[in-house]
Amino acid sequence: MDIVAELLAGSRLALSRAITAVENEYENATAIMQKLYPHTGRAHVIGITGPPGAGKSTLTDKLAKIYRRQGKTIGIVAVDPTSPFSGGAILGDRIRMNELTLDEGVFIRSMGTRGSLGGLSRKTADAVKIMDAAGKDIIFIETVGVGQSEVDIVKAADTTVVVLVPGLGDDIQAIKAGILEIGDVFAINKADREGAERLKAELDMMLDLDQVKAEWRPPINQTVASQGTGIEELIATIDGHIDYLAASGELARRRTARTRSELIALIEEHINRHVLKQISSSGQLDEMVASLEKRQEDPYAIVTRLLAAFLR
Amino acid sequence: MDIVAELLAGSRLALSRAITAVENEYENATAIMQKLYPHTGRAHVIGITGPPGAGKSTLTDKLAKIYRRQGKTIGIVAVDPTSPFSGGAILGDRIRMNELTLDEGVFIRSMGTRGSLGGLSRKTADAVKIMDAAGKDIIFIETVGVGQSEVDIVKAADTTVVVLVPGLGDDIQAIKAGILEIGDVFAINKADREGAERLKAELDMMLDLDQVKAEWRPPINQTVASQGTGIEELIATIDGHIDYLAASGELARRRTARTRSELIALIEEHINRHVLKQISSSGQLDEMVASLEKRQEDPYAIVTRLLAAFLR
Numbered sequence: 336m337d338i339v340a341e342l343l344a345g346s347r348l349a350l351s352r353a354i355t356a357v358e359n360e361y362e363n364a365t366a367i368m369q370k371l372y373p374h375t376g377r378a379h380v381i382g383i384t385g386p387p388g389a390g391k392s393t394l395t396d397k398l399a400k401i402y403r404r405q406g407k408t409i410g411i412v413a414v415d416p417t418s419p420f421s422g423g424a425i426l427g428d429r430i431r432m433n434e435l436t437l438d439e440g441v442f443i444r445s446m447g448t449r450g451s452l453g454g455l456s457r458k459t460a461d462a463v464k465i466m467d468a469a470g471k472d473i474i475f476i477e478t479v480g481v482g483q484s485e486v487d488i489v490k491a492a493d494t495t496v497v498v499l500v501p502g503l504g505d506d507i508q509a510i511k512a513g514i515l516e517i518g519d520v521f522a523i524n525k526a527d528r529e530g531a532e533r534l535k536a537e538l539d540m541m542l543d544l545d546q547v548k549a550e551w552r553p554p555i556n557q558t559v560a561s562q563g564t565g566i567e568e569l570i571a572t573i574d575g576h577i578d579y580l581a582a583s584g585e586l587a588r589r590r591t592a593r594t595r596s597e598l599i600a601l602i603e604e605h606i607n608r609h610v611l612k613q614i615s616s617s618g619q620l621d622e623m624v625a626s627l628e629k630r631q632e633d634p635y636a637i638v639t640r641l642l643a644a645f646l647r
Numbered sequence: 648m649d650i651v652a653e654l655l656a657g658s659r660l661a662l663s664r665a666i667t668a669v670e671n672e673y674e675n676a677t678a679i680m681q682k683l684y685p686h687t688g689r690a691h692v693i694g695i696t697g698p699p700g701a702g703k704s705t706l707t708d709k710l711a712k713i714y715r716r717q718g719k720t721i722g723i724v725a726v727d728p729t730s731p732f733s734g735g736a737i738l739g740d741r742i743r744m745n746e747l748t749l750d751e752g753v754f755i756r757s758m759g760t761r762g763s764l765g766g767l768s769r770k771t772a773d774a775v776k777i778m779d780a781a782g783k784d785i786i787f788i789e790t791v792g793v794g795q796s797e798v799d800i801v802k803a804a805d806t807t808v809v810v811l812v813p814g815l816g817d818d819i820q821a822i823k824a825g826i827l828e829i830g831d832v833f834a835i836n837k838a839d840r841e842g843a844e845r846l847k848a849e850l851d852m853m854l855d856l857d858q859v860k861a862e863w864r865p866p867i868n869q870t871v872a873s874q875g876t877g878i879e880e881l882i883a884t885i886d887g888h889i890d891y892l893a894a895s896g897e898l899a900r901r902r903t904a905r906t907r908s909e910l911i912a913l914i915e916e917h918i919n920r921h922v923l924k925q926i927s928s929s930g931q932l933d934e935m936v937a938s939l940e941k942r943q944e945d946p947y948a949i950v951t952r953l954l955a956a957f958l959r
Contacts, residue, residue: 365947372945595936598946602926603919605950609958610918611911624907633684634910635677638917646921646957 338363339370342469347442350469354444357461368461374468376590378410379577382492383477384485384517389498390524394560394569395477396435401570402473403440410466410474411443414459414488442466456487457604460597463491486517490593493586494576496520496569499538501530515541518553519576522569526557551579610645650675651682654781659754662781666756669773680773686780688902690722691889694804695789696797696829701810702836706872706881707789708747713882714785715752722778722786723755726771726800754778768799769916772909775803798829802905805898806888808832808881811850813842827853830865831888834881838869863891922957 338356341349353371356364381398383391392413399409435441444466446459459476466474478488489495497518521538523531535555542553554572558565580586614620626632650668653661665683668676693710695703704725711721747753756778758771771788778786790800801807809830833850835843847867854865866884870877892898926932938944 369945369947373942376942591936591940594939595932598932598935598939598949599923601946601950602922602953603915605954606918606922606957607915609954610914614914620907620910623910624903627906627910628903630685630688633681634913635681637910638913641914642917642921645918 353465354462371468375464378467378474380474380492382489382495385498389500390560397566407472409441410471412462412476414446414478460491494519498522500525501528501534521555523557665777666774683780687776690779690786692786692804694801694807697810701812702872709878719784721753722783724774724788726758726790772803806831810834812837813840813846833867835869839871
């Protein structure tokens, strides 16, 4: 039996191997993704993002536990895009030592950051698809950070939970503005700390100012994940968002937009690879670089020439 | 006289307009960059990066002032990649109110983050080229952050200074690992704060462990930029790196690599745009997305078909 058949039959080992194949760009990765594709589209994908130290992993674990009690199977993809050179030291090297890892209904996978970040968001989306095809009902994408890379990664989610904490200082609060628009649900974690109410008030104000679409105003939940406080309420809020997505037609719209942008990214990746291979192996690229360095030509003139040569 | 001629003749207004054209992707942007290209390659470009709150702007200003005293002209591109939605609130909206802005020999420009980040690193590189053609001797790229986006942005620099501060907490220290390899020079700013010596010791250890190329071991400077402490020493270190780059041939190697990767990025951008336009306007893209949503095809099959249709 091949890896895809085994995965569809429920093998955890096959699931793990399939993700490894995608992560390391093994030769069989494309074939795996092709065969899995018809089995995707069933899971609900929840993104969990926010600054380092916000307690995202603990929160994810608690949410997963409650969904498990409801009989749902769980996948968790933990991504660390902020350390391109350390290979994902923050999340990747941490071993999640808790009862979740002993639960057959939960599959946890860390994604390092060995390749490029563009690659990372694609690989994350592929890992989600693999878990989806393997029959996981709820899949979490947990990612550190506040920048564009994290935004790209949580684009694979249907519902995005932005986790914040009181007391990270002015600079961090300023950065937060950057993730306002990706949050469908906000969780103020460590809400027993000083400043939680002020943070909630600030966030309320920012969300009121920012809100373009009045249909869904992102709710703010308060949690203390380490003590399990507020988790049931956060689940209720997330489920409310899932209901809203379905009832409003927004889920279909988001998934169509995602299918489109993933297809475009794949087309670009393959075309770029093909063209680069051609101009590298023919020695053209070296000649063009030499001509640029001598300022004999400008890059735009070269690109115009190339386009004419390559494209029908 | 056209904008490029004016810019080459020293007009600050033309310089400003040329950057605006590139930033907003005006129609004349390509023509401007084409005409400027032969006049680029003279400036030394210094990247200044590090976490929010490290005091990068103050440090940049102090460095600029000393270079000015040496009679050098200065360009500063201040980039904020961390807030893709707020339009660059951290650096972009701040007005630098100091004597530098009154100095005709200094040109400061903030770059917002309205487009995509991929676009931002290209636009930053273009802004640097424009200032270079305008005759600035030293150009600073100042960018907030610790992620891949910042790494991409400082790739346009010849010498990269990573600015760190004591006491940002464990998580931030962990993230730091991500920028170890891009630092040619390290500055521990706010070095009068508690923890500066420990941070230096840790950093020394990491750099010793990390060092692959023994030729240039990144030195660590301590500064208190707000008081002007350690700035002369930092300049001496940066100048030492500039000398090393020239003497070792590393400057030529870096610039060739940069020319190559910029050319590849430009080729990819144009090919992608062309292909996307073709498949969008013909209605093919919509059909392909619909077929994917019904799981009638998989994305890889579609890409294979497209490649055959498009490429010679």
